[in-house]
Amino acid sequence: MFMLRRGILLFLCVLSTNTVSGCELLGRFDMPSLFKEGDIMIGGIFPIFNKEIISTSAFDKEPPKVQCEGFDWRVFRWTQAVIFTIEEINNDPALLPNISLGYRILNSCDSPTNALRAALTLASGTEEADVTSHCPPAVTAVIAEAGSTQSIAVAGIFGTFHVPVVSHFSTCACLSDRTKYPTFFRTIPSDFYLAKALAALVKHFGWQWIGAIQSDNDFGRNGILAFKEKVEKFGVCIAFVASVLRTYTRDKFLEVVEIIKQSSVKVILAFAAEGDFYPLMQEIVNQNITGIQWISCVAWITAPRPSTPEIYTAFGGTVGFVMQKMAIPKLKQFLTSINPYTDPHAPFMRDFWENMVGCTPILPGNTGTEATLKRCTGNETFMNSEHDFFDVTELRGTYNVYKAVYAIAHALHQLVFCKPVGEKPVKLCLNLSEMHLQRVNFTNNFGAEVYFDENGDPPANYEIINWQLINGKVHHVTLGNLTFAANGDYKLSIEEEKIVWRTGKTVPTSVCSNVCPVGTRKAQIQGKPICCFDCVPCAADCTPCPKEYWSNERKDECIPRTIEFLKYHEPMGIALTFVSLLGASVSLATMVVFVHNKETPVMKASNFELSSLLLFSLFLCFLCPLTFLGKPTVWSCMLRHTAFGVTFALCISCVLGKTIVVVTAFKATFPGNKVAGKFGHAQQRIIVCSCTFFQVVICALWLTSNPPYPHMLFTSSNNMIVLECNTGSEFAFYAVLGYIGVLAIICLILAFMARKLPDNFNEAKLITFSLLIFCAVWITFIPAYISSPGKFTVAVEIFAILSSAFGLLSSIFAPKCYIIFLKPEKNTKKHIMGKTIN
Numbered sequence: 001m002f003m004l005r006r007g008i009l010l011f012l013c014v015l016s017t018n019t020v021s022g023c024e025l026l027g028r029f030d031m032p033s034l035f036k037e038g039d040i041m042i043g044g045i046f047p048i049f050n051k052e053i054i055s056t057s058a059f060d061k062e063p064p065k066v067q068c069e070g071f072d073w074r075v076f077r078w079t080q081a082v083i084f085t086i087e088e089i090n091n092d093p094a095l096l097p098n099i100s101l102g103y104r105i106l107n108s109c110d111s112p113t114n115a116l117r118a119a120l121t122l123a124s125g126t127e128e129a130d131v132t133s134h135c136p137p138a139v140t141a142v143i144a145e146a147g148s149t150q151s152i153a154v155a156g157i158f159g160t161f162h163v164p165v166v167s168h169f170s171t172c173a174c175l176s177d178r179t180k181y182p183t184f185f186r187t188i189p190s191d192f193y194l195a196k197a198l199a200a201l202v203k204h205f206g207w208q209w210i211g212a213i214q215s216d217n218d219f220g221r222n223g224i225l226a227f228k229e230k231v232e233k234f235g236v237c238i239a240f241v242a243s244v245l246r247t248y249t250r251d252k253f254l255e256v257v258e259i260i261k262q263s264s265v266k267v268i269l270a271f272a273a274e275g276d277f278y279p280l281m282q283e284i285v286n287q288n289i290t291g292i293q294w295i296s297c298v299a300w301i302t303a304p305r306p307s308t309p310e311i312y313t314a315f316g317g318t319v320g321f322v323m324q325k326m327a328i329p330k331l332k333q334f335l336t337s338i339n340p341y342t343d344p345h346a347p348f349m350r351d352f353w354e355n356m357v358g359c360t361p362i363l364p365g366n367t368g369t370e371a372t373l374k375r376c377t378g379n380e381t382f383m384n385s386e387h388d389f390f391d392v393t394e395l396r397g398t399y400n401v402y403k404a405v406y407a408i409a410h411a412l413h414q415l416v417f418c419k420p421v422g423e424k425p426v427k428l429c430l431n432l433s434e435m436h437l438q439r440v441n442f443t444n445n446f447g448a449e450v451y452f453d454e455n456g457d458p459p460a461n462y463e464i465i466n467w468q469l470i471n472g473k474v475h476h477v478t479l480g481n482l483t484f485a486a487n488g489d490y491k492l493s494i495e496e497e498k499i500v501w502r503t504g505k506t507v508p509t510s511v512c513s514n515v516c517p518v519g520t521r522k523a524q525i526q527g528k529p530i531c532c533f534d535c536v537p538c539a540a541d542c543t544p545c546p547k548e549y550w551s552n553e554r555k556d557e558c559i560p561r562t563i564e565f566l567k568y569h570e571p572m573g574i575a576l577t578f579v580s581l582l583g584a585s586v587s588l589a590t591m592v593v594f595v596h597n598k599e600t601p602v603m604k605a606s607n608f609e610l611s612s613l614l615l616f617s618l619f620l621c622f623l624c625p626l627t628f629l630g631k632p633t634v635w636s637c638m639l640r641h642t643a644f645g646v647t648f649a650l651c652i653s654c655v656l657g658k659t660i661v662v663v664t665a666f667k668a669t670f671p672g673n674k675v676a677g678k679f680g681h682a683q684q685r686i687i688v689c690s691c692t693f694f695q696v697v698i699c700a701l702w703l704t705s706n707p708p709y710p711h712m713l714f715t716s717s718n719n720m721i722v723l724e725c726n727t728g729s730e731f732a733f734y735a736v737l738g739y740i741g742v743l744a745i746i747c748l749i750l751a752f753m754a755r756k757l758p759d760n761f762n763e764a765k766l767i768t769f770s771l772l773i774f775c776a777v778w779i780t781f782i783p784a785y786i787s788s789p790g791k792f793t794v795a796v797e798i799f800a801i802l803s804s805a806f807g808l809l810s811s812i813f814a815p816k817c818y819i820i821f822l823k824p825e826k827n828t829k830k831h832i833m834g835k836t837i838n
Contacts, residue, residue, distance in 0.1 A: 038102025045144035047110035148172030193460030237531035296320030317502030519556035583622035649695035702732035770811030
């Protein structure tokens with residue numbers, strides 16, 4: 001709080017628009033900076049060194065002394081990208097014409113506390129200016145910081161003064177909170193999208209059991225929290241979450257190594273900054289821990305320090321997401337022109353030169369007596385250097401810095417000239433001394449907008465890369481991309497054939513427990529995630545199978561029962577269909593013969609009208625069995641029973657009519673008997689229609705009250721279901737059968753009484769014989785029907801129908817056809833009525 005109060009006071013002192021003579025600095029941080037004055041100043045805070053060493057002093061006199069070590073040439077290139085971009089903008093006549101941009105770039109040592117010092121230093125003004133001289137412009141916008149925790153500190157300071165902060169590498173989703181960080185923007189997507197992308201990758205490869213390592217700061221904790229929220233929706237379990245931080249002791253890193261060694265996971269996500277994760281990588285390599293598929297976040301997968309053949313032995317095949325790569329024209333020429341002798345007093349230059357060249361430059365004030373490296377000759381150059389520092393063809397973080405500077409420049413242009421770049425400015429619409437940068441739409445100078453949403457975040461588009469060792473050097477091979485739409489939906493495109501897996505040629509599997517084999521069930525392990533379970537035999541805890549299923553011999557699986565019914569295409573069905581169609585054909589053929597010979601004595605004596613109606617009813621009786629074949633349905637069940645009842649009632653009614661005609665005809669031969677005259681064709685039709693109509697009424701009542709319906713009969717055999725037609729109303733079913741039986745018995749009695757009529761052609765004998773066959777068939781049908789199992793019950797019923805129909809057809813009509821075709825000499829009136837005439 002002391003430093004914060006001091007910084008605010010210093011800032012207010014510098015911003016004072018009154019006389020400067022009364023302004024006095026209470027103290028200053030000793031923070032060297034890359035500095036160039038301009039009309040408008042842009043600040044920068046970068047972790048040029050990645051380790052902070054603090055030497056304390058009396059707190060009430062001077063702030064702590066901070067020293068940094070661990071020079072990071074990648075971050076140094078970011079600072080040079082800022083300088084290069086500002087120079088490029090200053091030379092552009094269309095962007096901020098007649099206005100020069102200046103810069104002041106500080107080092108944060110990759111430390112939140114040092115980032116706060118740098119922010120306060122920028123907010124308090126330039127230490128290079130003498131208080132008696134003119135006051136340089138205050139910082140208008142700041143490019144900071146690489147780490148999310150550092151950006152939180154910086155954005156908190158500058159948000160108070162409404163100074164925009166544009167980050168190129170801070171991805172924590174917490175920074176999207178506009179209430180806390182109203183002036184924070186970034187040119188890299190938020191971890192909100194990265195978490196969704198990582199979850200999509202895990203889902204794509206089917207990994208169900210993974211570990212996670214996080215930086216012990218806002219970036220790591222918020223990233224893993226968002227990732228867990230997304231990935232658990234896909235049924236993925238996280239075995240452990242271990243934390244790392246660059247300031248941790250070696251013992252803490254060894255504890256994480258033990259967690260990895262004891263875990264069964266084969267896939268681990270490292271959501272950590274490179275500086276936090278690299279010490280753990282070294283320990284993993286030292287202990288030769290291999291066979292793990294690593295997933296990387298944006299922070300470290302393209303970092304140069306871990307991209308070495310040594311680290312590749314344990315981390316080869318790493319898959320992860322990065323920002324899309326771009327090239328910056330003329331940047332390489334600018335980088336190769338860097339020379340410590342051009343500006344001997346420029347900070348960080350000696351460290352850069354020693355890292356790149358390997359010697360210590362002799363600069364003013366530096367005798368080289370403390371140098372641990374050899375002294376430079378002064379003739380060193382970068383013109384032919386192949387160091388990755390000068391590779392500007394696949395820039396990611398550097399390009400984000402480039403976009404950040406241009407976004408600020410375009411915002412300034414819009415603010416100062418009240419017109420976008422491209423429209424000729426007439427005059428300034430804002431005094432630079434009164435300029436206060438507000439939130440505006442940021443654009444860049446190459447045609448496309450650097451769009452920021454309401455949270456200050458850009459669109460999320462990622463490349464998927466894979467670590468591969470080619471010619472002894474680690475390469476970052478692009479596999480595909482993942483893009484997000486405005487509504488949050490994503491599209492994943494990946495060329496799996498290009499991937500080099502660490503664990504083999506195929507996609508590694510990562511599960512806590514394998515799928516339980518047949519005959520066992522899952523048993524949750526107490527205290528473990530749902531992905532971890534034991535497989536125990538399920539015989540001791542059996543679950544009954546549904547009615548439509550039965551258990552196999554091992555009692556470990558429910559398999560569907562076989563549904564049985566009489567099918568058309570099976571041998572029995574084919575045979576019954578053939579016999580049925582044969583009977584129908586013979587009935588039609590007999591009818592044709594009768595029609596062709598209806599004027600002959602035999603036909604006249606047989607009552608042609610009733611015989612034709614009887615043949616038609618027999619034709620329907622033969623077709624009736626076809627409704628009993630096939631899968632029972634509601635309609636087929638109702639049709640088969642009613643069709644059987646009505647057709648046989650019609651058939652027996654015709655036989656009854658013929659029997660009555662024969663009896664009355666015989667009695668008419670006695671003198672004075674007038675019965676035959678009263679029983680003509682009209683009376684015959686009434687008997688047939690009335691007897692049939694009564695059966696129709698019974699069937700209609702049956703269908704309306706409780707009709708037949710399909711029914712599954714679960715037999716004692718476990719593997720079979722008999723699909724049959726339930727009669728619905730048993731009373732109606734037996735009423736139909738009983739009515740047919742009553743008609744048949746009445747007809748049989750009448751025919752039996754007339755069996756000894758003195759005609760050569762005694763119709764009553766034929767009817768008697770046919771009805772004896774009919775009754776015998778249906779009497780034997782009852783026990784056979786009851787004792788037949790399954791589909792054979794239907795077959796017995798069809799057999800009874802066909803047998804009784806053939807009995808009537810052959811007994812009544814075969815003798816007539818015999819006389820017509822084989823004994824035509826007997827087809828005379830004299831022969832037929834011979835005994836009666838005598």
